[in-house]
Amino acid sequence: DQQVKQNSPSLSVQEGRISILNCDYTNSMFDYFLWYKKYPAEGPTFLISISSIKDKNEDGRFTVFLNKSAKHLSLHIVPSQPGDSAVYFCAASDPAGNNRKLIWGLGTSLAVNP
Amino acid sequence: GAGVSQSPSNKVTEKGKDVELRCDPISGHTALYWYRQSLGQGLEFLIYFQGNSAPDKSGLPSDRFSAERTGGSVSTLTIQRTQQEDSAVYLCASSLGIYTDTQYFGPGTRLTVL
Numbered sequence: 363d364q365q366v367k368q369n370s371p372s373l374s375v376q377e378g379r380i381s382i383l384n385c386d387y388t389n390s391m392f393d394y395f396l397w398y399k400k401y402p403a404e405g406p407t408f409l410i411s412i413s414s415i416k417d418k419n420e421d422g423r424f425t426v427f428l429n430k431s432a433k434h435l436s437l438h439i440v441p442s443q444p445g446d447s448a449v450y451f452c453a454a455s456d457p458a459g460n461n462r463k464l465i466w467g468l469g470t471s472l473a474v475n476p
Numbered sequence: 477g478a479g480v481s482q483s484p485s486n487k488v489t490e491k492g493k494d495v496e497l498r499c500d501p502i503s504g505h506t507a508l509y510w511y512r513q514s515l516g517q518g519l520e521f522l523i524y525f526q527g528n529s530a531p532d533k534s535g536l537p538s539d540r541f542s543a544e545r546t547g548g549s550v551s552t553l554t555i556q557r558t559q560q561e562d563s564a565v566y567l568c569a570s571s572l573g574i575y576t577d578t579q580y581f582g583p584g585t586r587l588t589v590l
Contacts, residue, residue: 364518396578405480405567405581406519451519463532464579466511468518 365389366454368467375474381439383470385452394455397426397437399448406451442474480582482568488588489558497553497585501570508551509579510543514564558589
């Protein structure tokens, strides 16, 4: 049973336009959310995060929005660049226990076309 | 400084053989995580180390899987009597401490069991 869901396996966007990647979660106890980007043959790299006490976090071209009532978050990339083409994983931090286990979505493959 | 490194990058083995996968975390990172990603699947948590101890082994899929960490640094993941369903990319990540959520990933080891 997927606790973190990325319902769009792929997304194609024109260079310069906005990319919006969505993520839904089921556990209201999750208190920290992260986005990772993964290129082929490489490990995931951290992109941006947001605490559950916030509803928005911005870092350059990347903004993450959190809607706790809807248990939904989204990553906005503006403007999209061809180098952004990668698989994007949403992850939620499970506060149960003390190891901050990350629960991962299945990823969304973003293609930014020149 | 150097990132997380893993070896080998690729491993092809025959069913029934044992394999050892190695992870060198970022120097100074006390927390170390093992994940695997099977084809078409998201990241699956396997085990977590804080220092040399493993408080959370809940993700290990069977008793054929074991892991250890020595000197608070290098970790090895051992799979005994490999099966074809063990074929996956095995990813290692480290973080500064157990309450630090940003995990830094290595490039992974692609394991193929024939």
